[in-house]
Structures are given as structure tokens and as C-alpha cells.
Amino acid sequence: MSATSATQSELRSESVTTTGGRRRTRRLRPRGLPWILPALVLCVGLIYYCIGYTAVISTWNWDGIDPAPEKVGVGNYLRIFQDPIFWKTIEHTVGFFVVTFVIQTALGLLFAVLLHSKVRLAVVYKVIIFIPVVLAPAITAPVFRRIFAPDGQFNWLLEHVGLGSLAQPWIGQESTALPVIMAITIWQWTGLTFVLYFAAIGQIKPSILEAARMDGAGNVRTLISIIWPSVRGTTLAMAILSAIGALKTFDVPYLVTVGGPNYATEFLGTYIYRKTITQSHVGYGAALSIILLVLALVMAIILQVRGRERSVMR
Amino acid sequence: MFEIRTRRGRILLQVVVTLLVLPFLFPLIAMVQGSLAGDGWANYQAVLAVPGLWRFFVNTVIIASGVIVIVYVVTMLAAYGFGKLHIRGREVYFWLLLACLTLPEVVLLTPLYTTAQALGFFDTYWAVILPLAALQVPFAVLLARTFVSGIPDELFEAARVDGGSAMRGFIHLIVPLTRPIAAAILIFTLIGAWNNYLFPLVFLQSTEMQTITLVPQFFVGQFSNDQTKILASAVLTAIPEIVAYLCLQRLFERGLAAGAIK
Numbered sequence: 001m002s003a004t005s006a007t008q009s010e011l012r013s014e015s016v017t018t019t020g021g022r023r024r025t026r027r028l029r030p031r032g033l034p035w036i037l038p039a040l041v042l043c044v045g046l047i048y049y050c051i052g053y054t055a056v057i058s059t060w061n062w063d064g065i066d067p068a069p070e071k072v073g074v075g076n077y078l079r080i081f082q083d084p085i086f087w088k089t090i091e092h093t094v095g096f097f098v099v100t101f102v103i104q105t106a107l108g109l110l111f112a113v114l115l116h117s118k119v120r121l122a123v124v125y126k127v128i129i130f131i132p133v134v135l136a137p138a139i140t141a142p143v144f145r146r147i148f149a150p151d152g153q154f155n156w157l158l159e160h161v162g163l164g165s166l167a168q169p170w171i172g173q174e175s176t177a178l179p180v181i182m183a184i185t186i187w188q189w190t191g192l193t194f195v196l197y198f199a200a201i202g203q204i205k206p207s208i209l210e211a212a213r214m215d216g217a218g219n220v221r222t223l224i225s226i227i228w229p230s231v232r233g234t235t236l237a238m239a240i241l242s243a244i245g246a247l248k249t250f251d252v253p254y255l256v257t258v259g260g261p262n263y264a265t266e267f268l269g270t271y272i273y274r275k276t277i278t279q280s281h282v283g284y285g286a287a288l289s290i291i292l293l294v295l296a297l298v299m300a301i302i303l304q305v306r307g308r309e310r311s312v313m314r
Numbered sequence: 315m316f317e318i319r320t321r322r323g324r325i326l327l328q329v330v331v332t333l334l335v336l337p338f339l340f341p342l343i344a345m346v347q348g349s350l351a352g353d354g355w356a357n358y359q360a361v362l363a364v365p366g367l368w369r370f371f372v373n374t375v376i377i378a379s380g381v382i383v384i385v386y387v388v389t390m391l392a393a394y395g396f397g398k399l400h401i402r403g404r405e406v407y408f409w410l411l412l413a414c415l416t417l418p419e420v421v422l423l424t425p426l427y428t429t430a431q432a433l434g435f436f437d438t439y440w441a442v443i444l445p446l447a448a449l450q451v452p453f454a455v456l457l458a459r460t461f462v463s464g465i466p467d468e469l470f471e472a473a474r475v476d477g478g479s480a481m482r483g484f485i486h487l488i489v490p491l492t493r494p495i496a497a498a499i500l501i502f503t504l505i506g507a508w509n510n511y512l513f514p515l516v517f518l519q520s521t522e523m524q525t526i527t528l529v530p531q532f533f534v535g536q537f538s539n540d541q542t543k544i545l546a547s548a549v550l551t552a553i554p555e556i557v558a559y560l561c562l563q564r565l566f567e568r569g570l571a572a573g574a575i576k
């Protein structure tokens with residue numbers, strides 16, 4: 001509640017300045033620009049300043065210290081497009097987005113529907129599914145490194161259910177490292193998808209569902225024809241969030257596999273970190289950052305526009 | 315939502331849900347079990363005996379509160395401006411803000427690093443609070459604007475006829491009426507600030523400034539890679555987050571149901 005009191009004290013000090021304009025704007029809506037100014041100064045100021053700065057650095061061949069960096073124009077960008085690791089990160093990001101989004105949506109919706117049915121101890125299930133969302137990847141990463149280690153609990157579990165032949169060093173080999181990263185991400189974020197679907201389903205009018213039942217619709221039919229279309233907005237929002245989230249992925253691959261083995265779990269975020277901080281190729285890292293930013297923006301715009309088109313067609 | 319009339323059906327449903335939830339529970343159990351392996355509870359004693367452990371918590375609390383206060387104030391002011399007041403070119407400003415939603419934090423690293431050092435912010439709370447707040451505000455404004463737009467105009471007009479200023483509309487209408495959405499914003503901001511790893515990693519170099527997300531790494535050095543103690547520290551740092559969530563769970567769900575994302 002400290003937030004509220006802070007607001008009020010700030011408002012008191014501001015109210016002195018606004019009294020002058022009150023008379024002029026009485027009949028119209030008051031001017032809103034001063035109200036959005038703090039947000040604009042903070043976000044647009046800080047973030048756009050950083051983007052501009054990064055764009056400038058991206059044209060340098062810079063180690064981060066040299067006071068007179070060599071200017072190379074679009075050189076960094078040209079090198080990136082010929083960088084096989086860059087294309088690998090793009091491949092990983094796309095695969096990662098498709099797999100995590102599809103599974104999270106399916107699981108989240110399934111949980112939301114099941115827990116809206118008459119299940120005992122629904123609160124307990126809800127809490128268990130949502131707890132991973134609040135836990136920091138930095139905290140859970142050591143746990144997952146342990147679980148998926150060659151002598152870890154996952155292989156132990158496989159042996160005890162008779163699948164011992166499947167036991168393998170999950171995060172130590174190229175073929176399984178990326179699926180492990182996906183599994184951890186799904187574990188972490190399904191709770192959020194679930195909670196949003198749960199809220200959205202709660203807003204469907206009971207009368208609509210009853211009408212469907214009267215018409216003889218079964219459970220599966222209701223799910224496909226009534227529930228799925230009515231939570232479309234949530235699905236779309238989650239698609240945008242997951243797409244941007246996939247591009248932003250950093251914590252889990254960095255902390256669990258450090259982008260390895262042999263770049264098998266390298267994402268744009270971890271690659272930028274590796275280039276900028278670990279290898280001090282700051283200019284190259286900045287150019288990667290700009291590409292990442294452009295991809296995120298394009299992705300958001302495409303999803304937004306396509307989402308609108310479909311809702312118009314309906 | 316599913317209608318199940320038979321007793322067998324109900325039991326089957328319960329079993330299905332339980333089976334589906336087990337994979338979510340498994341890592342949590344592995345975490346606790348791993349932390350008790352070897353020396354048992356002595357792992358926790360060893361972790362708690364490390365001097366300066368509280369410092370990590372205090373730092374995280376300071377940073378999270380700072381971010382929450384800034385995000386709340388800035389967001390509510392902006393949501394009122396966007397939702398109910400007259401702004402020429404309003405959508406342009408709104409999209410300027412929304413574009414920030416797509417920004418990955420790694421992009422900010424280099425410019426912030428050099429700027430923070432030039433301005434003397436480096437290794438202070440501000441170096442983490444300001445960029446975190448800036449990254450959280452766009453999403454918060456998006457949620458709050460939709461909510462504020464849904465408040466009937468008549469309320470504000472009535473307040474204006476009574477001679478109230480925009481300021482009074484804010485204090486008497488916006489602040490009390492937006493409580494449900496404020497709860498959702500509070501939780502998202504709390505999770506974002508509490509769990510952030512990259513900014514503290516890069517901007518807080520001295521040990522007494524570091525946050526709880528850096529604890530596992532700190533203990534890797536401290537206990538020369540004794541996994542059980544690292545897991546014990548992970549459990550200890552997870553507890554406050556779980557408690558906070560359990561306390562706010564109701565408010566959070568009400569906030570989402572109030573139309574956070576449609």
C-alpha cells in the first residue's frame with residue numbers, strides 16, 4: 001500500500017500547477033498530455049535513447065573500451081548474415097516458439113476446462129500449476145541441471161518405470177538439449193496460459209453453454225464450438241507474448257546449458273550476451289540486438305494485423 | 315465446464331487431472347528432496363549461517379518496491395490520460411509506448427552500461443530499478459488503459475459538472491475504481507522485478523548489492539559446487555515468492571477476470 005500513499009503525495013504537489021488551466025478546459029475534456037508525460041519520459045526516453053545508442057554502436061568494430069572505435073558501416077550486419085551460428089539461433093527460436101506455444105496452449109486450455117468442471121481440491125491443482133510462473137528461472141535452473149544430469153532424478157524415474165534404456169545425458173548432448181530447454185519453458189509458463197484461459201472461460205455466459213447442452217452438444221463438441229472460439233482473444237494475446245518471449249529467451253538456456261553443447265541451445269539473447277560480454281565484440285553484439293529488435297517488432301505487427309483480419313472475417 | 319454425471323466419470327476426471335499435474339509437481343519435489351540429500355537439514359543450517367544472506371533479500375525487496383512504486387504511479391497517470399482525457403495524436407503516443415513491449419532486455423545492456431558508468435549510477439539500485447520500470451510500464455499501461463476506458467464516461471462528466479478538476483477525477487474515481495487491475499499489475503511487476511536476473515548480473519557488481527536471483531551462483535563459489543547446499547539456497551529463495559503468490563492469489567485472479575486481457 002506504500003504505492004498508494006506515494007501517489008497521493010505526488011499528486012498533492014502537482015495539483016498546484018494544474019489549477020490555472022482548470023477554467024479554460026472546463027467544458028472540453030481536460031488536456032491529457034501532462035498525465036502521460038511521466039510514462040513517455042521514462043519509457044520512450046530511456047528505451048529509445050538506448051536503441052539509438054545501440055544502432056550507432058552497431059556500425060562500429062568496438063571492444064567496449066577503445067576510445068576511438070573503427071567505423072565499419074553495415075559491416076557487422078553483412079558478417080551476421082554470413083554467420084552460421086546466427087542462422088542456428090533463428091532456427092532454434094522458430095522451433096522453440098512453435099513447440100512451446102502449441103503445447104502451452106493445449107495444456108493451459110485443457111487445465112482451464114478441467115478445473116472449471118467439478119474437480120475436488122481444484123485450488124491445490126491451480127496453485128501447483130501456477131507456482132512455476134512465480135519462481136525465477138535463476139532459482140530453478142540449478143534444480144533442472146540436477147534433474148537432467150546423467151545420474152539425476154529424471155533418469156532415475158525412467159529406470160523405475162521400466163524405461164531405463166531411454167536414460168541418457170539429457171543436457172550434455174546436442175540432440176536432447178534443446179527439447180529440455182523447451183520442456184523447462186513449458187513447465188514454467190503453462191501456469192500463466194492456464195490462468196488467463198481460466199479467467200476467459202469464466203466470462204462465457206452460462207446460458208450459452210446451457211443452450212448448447214440442450215441442443216445435444218457433448219463435452220468435446222462444446223469445447224470445439226463454444227469455448228475455443230470464445231477464448232480467441234486470449235489465444236491471440238498469448239501468441240504475441242510467446243513469439244516475443246521466444247525472441248527474448250535468455251535466462252533458461254543461459255543458466256541451464258550456457259547455450260551449448262556446441263551452440264545447440266544458442267538463442268539470439270544468449271548469443272548477444274556471449275558476443276558482447278564474454279567475447280567483447282560489442283559492435284557485433286549491438287548489430288545482433290538491432291536485428292533482434294526488428295524481428296520482434298515485425299512479429300508483433302504481423303500477429304496483430306492477422307488477428308484483426310480474422311476477427312473482421314468472422 | 316465438462317459435465318460428468320456418473321460417479322465413475324468423476325473419478326476418472328480426478329485421476330486425469332492428477333496425472334497431468336504430476337509433471338508440474340515433480341521438479342518442485344526434486345528441488346526439496348535434493349536440498350535434503352547428504353547432510354539433511356544441516357544443508358539449510360550451512361546456508362543460513364553464511365553471512366550476508368539477508369543482504370540479498372533486502373536488496374531484492376528494495377529493488378522490487380522501487381519498481382512497483384514507479385510503475386504504479388506512472389501507469390495510473392498514463393492510463394487516465396489515454397483512457398479519459400483529450401490528447402492530440404493519442405494513438406501515436408500509445409504505439410510509441412507499446413513498441414517498447416517487444417524490446418528484449420539484452421538490447422539495453424551496452425548503452426545502459428556505458429551510460430550508468432558515465433552518470434555514476436553503476437552498482438547502485440537505480441541502475442536496475444529504472445530500466446526494469448521502463449520495461450514493465452508499457453504492459454501495465456496496456457492493461458490499465460483498457461480497464462480505465464471501460465469506466466463509464468458519465469462518472470467523470472458528473473464529477474466535472476460538480477466543478478471537479480481532472481485531478482479530482484483521478485483521486486476520487488481512478489484510484490479507487492482501478493483496484494482490481496492494480497492488483498494484476500502489482501503481481502506482474504513483482505514477478506518481473508523479483509525474478510530478473512540479467513540486470514543485477516551486469517549492473518550490480520559488488521557482493522553487498524546483489525539480489526536473490528544471484529544467490530545460486532554466489533553459493534557455487536561459496537560451497538565449491540556442493541549441489542545439495544545450492545538446492546537448499548534455491549528452496550530458501552523460492553519460499554518468499556510462493557508465500558507472496560499465495561497471499562495475493564485471490565486478488566490476482568479477480569484482476570484478470572476483471573478483463574485484464576481480452
